[in-house]
Each structure stands twice: as structure tokens, then as C-alpha cells.
Amino acid sequence: MSLTCSQLEALEKVQQILDSAGLSPISVTSSVVSLPSSHQNTPDVDSTLDTISTPPYPRYQSPAPYYFTTEEISQRANYVNRATKVSAIVDHPVHAILEYPITAPGSIAHCFVVDPISFVQPQSAFQYSLGGGHGGRENAVCLLLRDDAGKGVRCRQLKSSCNGLKAGYSDDSAEAEVFNKTLAFFCAVSEQGCGFDANLDLSPEIVLDSFDLHSESESRGCGAPLMLSVNNLGRPYIHCKNFNASVYRARTHLVLRNLDEFNTDYLRALIENDLKAISFHETRAKNDGYGPLMPCTFVASPAEQKQCCPYWHRNHEGKLARGTLHSWPVPCKAKFDIYTPYNLTACPQVLVICTNNHSHPPPAPVKTPEAIKAIFYELLLTLSWKLADATPRRILLDSAFIQALQAHLSWKETRNPTLSDLHPSLGNSDHARRLINTLRFNEFPSGTGFAGAIHLATKHDLLPIDERYIRCAESHQLSTKSASNPPAATTSTLISSLRLVICMTKQMSWRLMQAKRLSIDTSFKRVHGWQEFEFESWDVAHMKSVIGARAFTTSQSAQAHFILFQQIFEIASADTGCAVQFQYMHGEGIQTIIADGHKGQGLGLGMYCVYLCKDSIQACRYDTTALLRDLDPYDHLRRFYRLCLAHYKRNIRSLRGQIPKDVEIAMLTITSAEPHPDLQGTLKKIKKGGKKAAAWLKDKIEGTKFVLLALYQPNSLIPLEIWKASPTTTNGNEQAHRNINRDGVGLTLLGGIMRGFHYDTNISASLDLFDAFGINSSDRLSTHAYRAKRALARQVRYTRSSPSEGNTSFACVHLTPPPVEPQPELIPNSSLMTGSTGGAIPVSTFSTLTYALTAGAHVMDHRARSPSFSAAPPTVCAVHHHIYPTRDQLSTFSTLQGAVE
Structure with a gap:
């Protein structure tokens, strides 16, 4: 009969599978028919293929063998060929997964019905390891598999045998557990040895990466023997012979002190090679049924490809060593003859003849059938x-x-x-x-790393602009040259490369270009080996924190951030048709950018502003005496850059115990939107506060030069109203990172991109829903009042849980300072703003509401210039509950709730 086109395509696919298996090809255009098997127990092939669409495993049980009768034997119905015969046959349906075929002293034939479209060799499911092949034969005629004429079909015969098992004990008593742990610990320490590398420079300034404990390099390890000693408290510890606590280089040699969980007597005997004591402990263990003197009972299948026993034993020389796996003591005599027809469509059956029983237990099911x-x-x-x-x-x-x-x-x-x-x-x-x-x-043929991101970015470039997400996947070479105008850099030395992936939709581009107060931050957890950068801002119209851009980078240098900002804003400008604008440059646009103070990030942002103004002839709108093109990166940062107070205070808290308390308070008083009563005195106090404090101040003035300008508004060129309108922390970024990290951390780059894509598009859908129907993502709108109330509630909880922390984490300055005088420059080559209060007592020297609401802060409700105070009660409005102070007084409230009641 003729074949349809689909059948011919299926046959061609089967032909390819047969060719790859080494079987001879046949003409796929010849007319073939499906014929029943010659023996009576063969199921109907077509009906079986239709009724069984999935493998019946794990419920499949092999049927009992059908033993040929005397009459069938006399008719030679059990003959495979002239020289081979079987005593029984077992029929298996299509997709049958047989892992342990039945064997017998004689020969049993297993007849498998196979699917010619998706052909899989039945023996691939056998858990027995087949090998030691004895060849095979082409064009072998199998009489148990017959064609439509009743003749045996031609097959490829494969002969194989069972490889048997590989063989090389257990007690759960406390004594056995301690003994085995001690033995294993000694074996591990002896095998690893001391990891000291004499070729390494161990000067105090060098920070070493962690050693590769699995390295077999001869340079890792001093080769000195290990010793077990006792300290002055009588506690044993193991150390390298070259270890010496009083010599710096010798301190890096191996020393292990926590030995409480081991049998120290046995451990000492092993380390000192006390044969008599070793024999005593191990003989006693053997009598109890465990230890290295016991015969090993570990068994593994050859398919596991194990060479050594995982346990340690005493060899014939009396040395501890991992046992070597050998073949099963009794060779397995089980043989397998496999007959595979050349034309599986005409005869979709495979015959496997199992001869002789196995001489070993069944192996564990470690192989997964195809x-x-x-x-x-x-x-x-x-x-x-x-x-x-x-x-x-x-x-x-x-x-x-x-x-x-x-x-x-x-x-x-x-x-x-x-x-x-x-x-x-x-x-x-x-x-x-x-x-x-x-x-x-x-x-993912391109992988799930950078190459995969490049491949995906190429696909996104072909999409409509509204559907694109991966906008950039490229690499850049970075150099040692650090200039305020990187494009003008000349000769430089190549030191590293930057790989950059930028992800943003067109909607995100609009949000970025319309934002006035941005927050930037970098996370290191979500994608393995990459840093995730985010532009975040507060969308006033939707009362929601939104992401303007997301990027993955491999460098945190200033050059890398310059390239990052340049690419992000170019993409956003192309999407929106709008040029990036800054308030101090153009009179509108971005007013402030707050960050965590990373030097490379801040300097890179300043370098980008230099790049924007390189051809400008305009003057700064905040300082008309300065041309924009003449400003350096730090001058630009002075006009819009702010530092996250949470990061700043956290870094100061990390110095506790290393600096005096009054120095810590002095550091905290620098952060203010109002003139400091004695800034120079405060800086001098910090400088004299010890080595750590002096180094901290030097870094803020000479190292990260923009920090103090980003903390203290009077020395910044940012207008006071814009300064106060800016967020004081990067908590929006931190929350955005936390939200997306819930989808997973330690991801591949491709996985991180795709999860970010779905997260960002879901946020966009939520914003569109609000615009279309006014439905918010939660019951409450995040209004200023709601967010202030939540912030105060958190502060109250924090203060109650650790009152000392809550009251000392903010500075307290007595309000009896001399008149404020203009402050000198904090940064070389930078003119700082000065101001004067005309001798008046300042209203407050603090710029955060949180401090004013801290218990014991003693913030003055200042009304007149007179420094006198009065205990007269305030006037309270009965309708609005507003407090009108009659005279200067100290605030008695520590929470906003108390202040309005």
C-alpha cells in the first residue's frame, strides 16, 4: 500500500535514528505493511499504539513468561535461528519500561512492541550494566519476528553480557558515631594537610581570596606534619608543625581548635602514628561491628562509574586508604542477544533474549530510562x-x-x-x-549568561518599540585613565572590561524622563556574578514608587557608571523624543539624585554631566558666575547630588567601639539643611577622635569629595526648597530591590532579565489600570500623611525596642551657640556657600523630623529671638487641636501623635 506524506516524513525520522544507531538504511518509499507476530501472544500493534499514549511506568509489571509446550517445541516454534532457541517468551506492550528483565537458567525471550515514530531501544531501560560485548551480526534472521509472508525478518543482532556489580557496614550507637567521625576527620585533615602557600605575599596590606580547598597544586600546602597539642587551659588542638602564633607569617599555618566532638585519644594515636593505641581502638571497634578493619559491604553499579569506595579501610600494609572498587567476585554469566529489525514499520518489535541467571543482587535503579x-x-x-x-x-x-x-x-x-x-x-x-x-x-543554545542576553536583545530589536525590554547588551573595555571628559582620554592601559545589559520599556523611559527627584542604587544578590542597578522615583500622580531603568553590570568603576548613565539616557531620549534635562542646567528637569555614596557611582554621574555640558556656553542657573562647561564632576554633583542618610548613619554605627561617643555624635551633626553652629569645631573634634575617626574625615574631604557637600545643604548649591523636597534615603530603591528579590536570588542573567521583565510589565499594567479606572493596587493611597504616619510608627517601635539606640542614634546639640559665621571650604578648588543668621539663635540645627520626635531631643518651639524659656502651657485650638506656643518652650512630645492631641 502507498504511504502518505506524513508517514513518509515519520519514516525518514525513524531512518535517521536507525542510521545514528549504526543500522543499515532501507528505502522509505517502498510499500510496507504491518504484520502480526508469529507467536500467539503478540498484541495488536495498531490498537496498542492508540490506547497507550504514555508509558505505563511505574505501574507496569512484567507479565509471567509463556513457556512453550512440547508440541510447539516439536514444531521448532521456540527457535530464534538454527542454533538458538528459547524456553519461554514474554510479551511487553508499546512504551513498556522494563528495568529488570526476567532471566532463567535457560533462555527467555522478551518481545517488545515499539513505536517506530519515536523509537527507543528497550535495553536502554535495563538497570543492569551491559558491556563486554561479544560482537554481533548484520542481516541475522530472527524466526520469532516474522513478516507478512510468515518468514523471519532480517535484523541487526547485538550480543552483550552483564558487567555485574562493583563491590568494595553500619552501627548507629553513640560510640560508633564518635569513632567514625574521628576517623573521617583525621582522614580529611591528613589528605588536605596545611593549606599554607609559601609563595604568597602575606603582608598585612594584602587581602587574600579564599583558598581553593579542592586544588591539588603542589604550591598549596607547606608539607609539614600535623601535631596535636594542648593549650594552657588543657584543651587539645591540631596545628601544623610550622604554626607559631607570635610570628605573623607562621600564624597563617593550619590550626584547628574545636575538637570536642572527637575521641581525642584515638585522634592523638592517629596523628602520632601510635600503632599500639591505634590497634586497641580499631580492634575494639571491629569487635563491635564497625571500623576500618571490618570487611566492606559497599556495592555500586558499573553505571555509576565509581572507582573508589567512599569509606576508609586498612589495606594489606596496615595503612588507611579509600578502598578500590573491583568487579563482583563471581563473574556474571547472564547474556543478552538483541534483535532489532531493519524495518520497524513492517515489524515494530524488538526481541531481547536473556540467557542465564545473574550471579549478583539487582543493582539500584540509578539509570533513568529514556x-x-x-x-x-x-x-x-x-x-x-x-x-x-x-x-x-x-x-x-x-x-x-x-x-x-x-x-x-x-x-x-x-x-x-x-x-x-x-x-x-x-x-x-x-x-x-x-x-x-x-x-x-x-x-538555550546561547546559554543563560551574557551570550544568551545578547541573543535575546537581538530578538527584541526586531520587536515594535512598545514591546522592547532588553535595549542594550554589550561589552566595553575600561582603562586606567580617569578623566572628567572620558571621550577626550588619550593613551591608557587596559585593565578590565565592562559587560552591560540595560532593560527598560518605553513606559519606563517616560517615567525616567518625567521624574524630578531620582534615586539610584545597586543590588548584588539577584543575579549571580552581576550587579543590578536601578533608577527609582516617586510617582506623585499614582502615589507609587516606580522604576525608570534597570541594568546589569559587571563593574562599579566611575568609567563603567559613566557608560551606564550615557546609555540609559540615550535610550530614554530615543524612546520619548525628549533630551535629558537638569534643573541647574536647563531650568527644568531633574532636580536631585540621591544615592548611597558609592565613589564610582557618584563620580561616574558627575562625569556624565561633564559630557552633557562639554559644548555648552550657558551659565549655571544656581551660580551665574560659573559656566557649565568649566565645571568638573564634583562641581556638577554639588548642584543636584544628595547622600542617603540611612547609609551614612549605618556606616557611622559600624565604627562604634572604635571611636568615642562624642565623636560619633559629631559625625551625625554634619547632616543638616540648616547652618551648623560650629562646623569647624565639629570637624576638629572628629579629626582628634582617634585613628579611625581621622581616616573617616580624610576620606570624606579628600577621597569621596562629594560626601560632605551632599550631606550639608549650606555648603551645597542645591536650593533649600529643592533640598527639602528630595527624599533623604534610598529606601525606595531598597524596597524595589526587596520586592523583586522575592521572585528569586542567585539567578542566571537570563532568568533575572525575564523575571525583571514580568515584574516591570506588571507594575506598568497596575499604573495603566489606575489611569483607566482609578483602581489602586491597594486599599490605601500612599499619601504624604499615610507615609509619614507609617514612618513615625516604625520609629516609635524602634525606639521602644531599643531606647538607648533610638535616643543616641541622633545628635543632641545645645542651643546656646555663638553667632553662625561663614564656613570655609571643605573641598579643594570648590567655593562653598556661606550664610549668617545675624546673631539669632537658630530655630533648629536638625533637618529631619525624626530627630525632632525623638524622646529627650529637647527641640525648641522657637517663636521669638529671646532665649528665655517659659513653662506656661500652650494654647490649644479645640477644633483643629493645633498647638500655639505662647512663649519659647521645650517640646514635651516624642511622637507626632502626641504633638497633635
Whole structure:
């Protein structure tokens, strides 16, 4: 009969599989028909293919063998060929997964019905390790497989044998546990030795990376023997012979002090090689049924490819060593003859003849049958792009994967299924991870790292502008040259490269260009080996924190940030048709940018502003005596850059115990929007506050030069109203990082990009919903009042939980200072603003409401210039509950709630 086009395509696919398996090709255009098998127990092939669409594993049980009768034997119905015959035959349906075929002293034939479209060799599911092949034969005629004329079909015969097992003990008593831990600890320490490298420079200024504990390099290790000594408290410890606590270089040699969980008598005997004591401990252990003198009972299948026993034993020389795995003592005599027809469409059956019983126990099911692999891969494909970050643990946390697994297994139990319920071999996480990696490589041929991001960016370039997300995936070479105008840099030395991926939609570009007060921050957790940078701002119209741009970088240098800002704003300008604008340059646009004070990030931002103004002839709108093109990066930062107070105070708190308390308070008083009563005196106090404090001040003045300008408004050129309108922390960025980190951390680059894409598009959809229907993402709008109330509630909880922390984390300055005088320059080559209060007592020397509401802060409700105070009660409005102070007085309230009641 003639074949349809689809059947011919299927046959060609089968032909390719046969060719790859080394089988001879046949003409796919010849007319073929499907014929029943010659023996009576063969099932109907077509009906079986239609009724069984998935493998019946794990419920499949091999049927009992059919033993040929005397009459059938007399008719030679059990003959495979003229020289080979069998005593019984077992029929298996299509997709049958047989891992332990029945064997007998004689020969048993297993006849497998196969699917010619997706052909898999049945023996690939055998858990027995087949090898030691004895050749085979082409064009072998198998009489148990017959064609339509009743003649035996021509097959390729493969002869193989069972490789058997590889063989090389347990007690759960407390004595056995301590003994085994001690022995294992000694073996590990002896094998690793001292990790000291005599070739390394161990000067105090050098910071060493962690040693590679698995390295076999001869340079790792001094080769000196290990010793067990006792300290002055009588506590034992192990150390390298070259260890000396009084010599700096010798202090880096191995020393292990916590030995409480080991048998120190046995450990001392092992280290000192006291044969008599060793024999005493190990003989006693052997009598109790454990220890290195016991015969090993570890068994492994050859398919596991293990060479050594995981346990340590005493060899014939009396030395401790890991046992070597050898073949099973009794050679396995089981043989396998496999007959595969050349034309599987005409005869979709494979015959496997098993001869002789196995001489060893069945091996563990460590191999995953091909049919089970196909099911596992099909389930993994339900993860879609999440496959980029799939691990054996993560897939079990994915609801779509679990639902598909439950459907396949017809799961009825209350617990969720695990991979071992699909097949026991998948219970090995390392094995399952290898299978996942195989599929991941097939699905992402460019990988899930930078090359994969470049491939995905190329695809996004072909999409309409409204659908693009990955806008840039490129690499740049960085040099040692650090100039205020990088494009004008001349000769430089190449030291590193920058890989950069920028992700932003057109909507994000509009949000970035319309923002006036931006926040920038970098996270290091979400994508392994990459830093994630974000532009964040507060959308007043939607009362929501929004992301303007997301980028992944591999460098934190100033050059890298210059390139980053340049690329982001160029993309945003191309999307919106608007040029980037700053308030001090153009009279509108970005007013402030707040960051955590990273030097490379701040300097890179200043370098970008220099790049923007390189051809400008305009004067600064904040200082008309200065031309924009003449400003250096620090001058530009002085006009819009602010520092996160939370990071600033956290860094100061990290110095506690290393600086005096009054110096810590002095450091905190620098952050203010109002003139400081004695800034020079405060700086002198910090400088004299010890080595750490002096180094801190030097870094702020000479190292990270923009820090003090970004903390103290009188020395900044940012107008006071714009300064106060700016957020004081990068908490918006921190919350944005926290929100997206809930989707996973330690991801691959491709997985991080895709999760970011869905997160950012969901935020955009929420904003569009609010614009269209007025539906907010939560019941409450994040108004100024709501956010202030939440901030105060958090501060109250913090103060109550640690009152000393809450009251000392902010500075307290007595309000009896001399008249404020103009402050000198803090940064070389920079003119700082000065101011005067005309001798009046300042209203407040603090710029944060939080301090004013701290218990014991004693903030003056100043009304007149007179420094006198009065205890007269204030006048309270009965309608609005407003407090009108009658005279100068001290505030008695520590919370906003108390202040308005």
C-alpha cells in the first residue's frame, strides 16, 4: 500500500535514528505493511499504539513468561535461528519500561512492541550494566519476528553480557558515631594537610581570596606534619608543625581548635602514628561491628562509574586508604542477544533474549530510562523561560510543574509528588540537575549568561518599540585613565572590561524622563556574578514608587557608571523624543539624585554631566558666575547630588567601639539643611577622635569629595526648597530591590532579565489600570500623611525596642551657640556657600523630623529671638487641636501623635 506524506516524513525520522544507531538504511518509499507476530501472544500493534499514549511506568509489571509446550517445541516454534532457541517468551506492550528483565537458567525471550515514530531501544531501560560485548551480526534472521509472508525478518543482532556489580557496614550507637567521625576527620585533615602557600605575599596590606580547598597544586600546602597539642587551659588542638602564633607569617599555618566532638585519644594515636593505641581502638571497634578493619559491604553499579569506595579501610600494609572498587567476585554469566529489525514499520518489535541467571543482587535503579527522561523533559518545558534557573529544588516549588507532575502520575495523595515518584533515579539531585542542564542547553543554545542576553536583545530589536525590554547588551573595555571628559582620554592601559545589559520599556523611559527627584542604587544578590542597578522615583500622580531603568553590570568603576548613565539616557531620549534635562542646567528637569555614596557611582554621574555640558556656553542657573562647561564632576554633583542618610548613619554605627561617643555624635551633626553652629569645631573634634575617626574625615574631604557637600545643604548649591523636597534615603530603591528579590536570588542573567521583565510589565499594567479606572493596587493611597504616619510608627517601635539606640542614634546639640559665621571650604578648588543668621539663635540645627520626635531631643518651639524659656502651657485650638506656643518652650512630645492631641 502507498504511504502518505506524513508517514513518509515519520519514516525518514525513524531512518535517521536507525542510521545514528549504526543500522543499515532501507528505502522509505517502498510499500510496507504491518504484520502480526508469529507467536500467539503478540498484541495488536495498531490498537496498542492508540490506547497507550504514555508509558505505563511505574505501574507496569512484567507479565509471567509463556513457556512453550512440547508440541510447539516439536514444531521448532521456540527457535530464534538454527542454533538458538528459547524456553519461554514474554510479551511487553508499546512504551513498556522494563528495568529488570526476567532471566532463567535457560533462555527467555522478551518481545517488545515499539513505536517506530519515536523509537527507543528497550535495553536502554535495563538497570543492569551491559558491556563486554561479544560482537554481533548484520542481516541475522530472527524466526520469532516474522513478516507478512510468515518468514523471519532480517535484523541487526547485538550480543552483550552483564558487567555485574562493583563491590568494595553500619552501627548507629553513640560510640560508633564518635569513632567514625574521628576517623573521617583525621582522614580529611591528613589528605588536605596545611593549606599554607609559601609563595604568597602575606603582608598585612594584602587581602587574600579564599583558598581553593579542592586544588591539588603542589604550591598549596607547606608539607609539614600535623601535631596535636594542648593549650594552657588543657584543651587539645591540631596545628601544623610550622604554626607559631607570635610570628605573623607562621600564624597563617593550619590550626584547628574545636575538637570536642572527637575521641581525642584515638585522634592523638592517629596523628602520632601510635600503632599500639591505634590497634586497641580499631580492634575494639571491629569487635563491635564497625571500623576500618571490618570487611566492606559497599556495592555500586558499573553505571555509576565509581572507582573508589567512599569509606576508609586498612589495606594489606596496615595503612588507611579509600578502598578500590573491583568487579563482583563471581563473574556474571547472564547474556543478552538483541534483535532489532531493519524495518520497524513492517515489524515494530524488538526481541531481547536473556540467557542465564545473574550471579549478583539487582543493582539500584540509578539509570533513568529514556522514556522517563522524555516525560521529565516534557514536564520541564512547562516552565518556559523559568527553565533558565531551574534546579531540582526550584522546580518542586513551581506550581505549574507540580500540577503537570500530578496529572501525569494521577496523584491522589495529600502530599505533593517528588521527582523520585516519577522514577527513583531522579531522587539523586545531582543526576536530576545534569538532566536539567542537558535540556537547558538544548533550549538555550546561547546559554543563560551574557551570550544568551545578547541573543535575546537581538530578538527584541526586531520587536515594535512598545514591546522592547532588553535595549542594550554589550561589552566595553575600561582603562586606567580617569578623566572628567572620558571621550577626550588619550593613551591608557587596559585593565578590565565592562559587560552591560540595560532593560527598560518605553513606559519606563517616560517615567525616567518625567521624574524630578531620582534615586539610584545597586543590588548584588539577584543575579549571580552581576550587579543590578536601578533608577527609582516617586510617582506623585499614582502615589507609587516606580522604576525608570534597570541594568546589569559587571563593574562599579566611575568609567563603567559613566557608560551606564550615557546609555540609559540615550535610550530614554530615543524612546520619548525628549533630551535629558537638569534643573541647574536647563531650568527644568531633574532636580536631585540621591544615592548611597558609592565613589564610582557618584563620580561616574558627575562625569556624565561633564559630557552633557562639554559644548555648552550657558551659565549655571544656581551660580551665574560659573559656566557649565568649566565645571568638573564634583562641581556638577554639588548642584543636584544628595547622600542617603540611612547609609551614612549605618556606616557611622559600624565604627562604634572604635571611636568615642562624642565623636560619633559629631559625625551625625554634619547632616543638616540648616547652618551648623560650629562646623569647624565639629570637624576638629572628629579629626582628634582617634585613628579611625581621622581616616573617616580624610576620606570624606579628600577621597569621596562629594560626601560632605551632599550631606550639608549650606555648603551645597542645591536650593533649600529643592533640598527639602528630595527624599533623604534610598529606601525606595531598597524596597524595589526587596520586592523583586522575592521572585528569586542567585539567578542566571537570563532568568533575572525575564523575571525583571514580568515584574516591570506588571507594575506598568497596575499604573495603566489606575489611569483607566482609578483602581489602586491597594486599599490605601500612599499619601504624604499615610507615609509619614507609617514612618513615625516604625520609629516609635524602634525606639521602644531599643531606647538607648533610638535616643543616641541622633545628635543632641545645645542651643546656646555663638553667632553662625561663614564656613570655609571643605573641598579643594570648590567655593562653598556661606550664610549668617545675624546673631539669632537658630530655630533648629536638625533637618529631619525624626530627630525632632525623638524622646529627650529637647527641640525648641522657637517663636521669638529671646532665649528665655517659659513653662506656661500652650494654647490649644479645640477644633483643629493645633498647638500655639505662647512663649519659647521645650517640646514635651516624642511622637507626632502626641504633638497633635
